[in-house]
Amino acid sequence: GEDVEQSLFLSVREGDSSVINCTYTDSSSTYLYWYKQEPGAGLQLLTYIFSNMDMKQDQRLTVLLNKKDKHLSLRIADTQTGDSAIYFCAEDATGFQKLVFGTGTRLLVSP
């Protein structure tokens, strides 16, 4: 079955790195995504990774994928107060195009 889990909360200081973790169960997923949601807003696509990759870097964001352990992480370097939001990982339910979302991690960045 499909099940995506994340830790609920992460608190960091401005300038530190943040690492948000995600575990998933569908080993046949093609894409794995990270989305950011600010209060009252929709989802902003941050980055995604193909399942045949193990790392992707995009400016301050680094995505690591461990397919063996079905573990995905998002590292935000030099975290800023504007990064405070809820971060969702999502997996691509193969063949259906729909996404299965994690529970979301609330990131709080303090000055």
Place this chain on the structure above:
Amino acid sequence: GAVVSQHPSRVICKSGTSVKIECRSLDFQATTMFWYRQFPKQSLMLMATSNEGSKATYEQGVEKDKFLINHASLTLSTLTVTSAHPEDSSFYICSARETEAFFGQGTRLTVV
């Protein structure tokens, strides 16, 4: 990147009335769009998959007569909440997929 526009962003309606939410893909054609619902402090729950030119596919437990979906063109899908009740109050988000999935801004529905 591709843009998905959702309208309205907020709506307040009286119990028993119907509300229509629009979802548009602005710079690409989407044969399939997705409607999600999000309760406060919770993740997104897929309600239905909207298919251009054919019937929508509803997830288990979602009433298709209550949540009417129309996907009449390659750039527009609508979700109509019929005979709305306070328990339908929620945040509704649509999504369309080019390669990656893009989301609308969401609609906050409040039924009073």
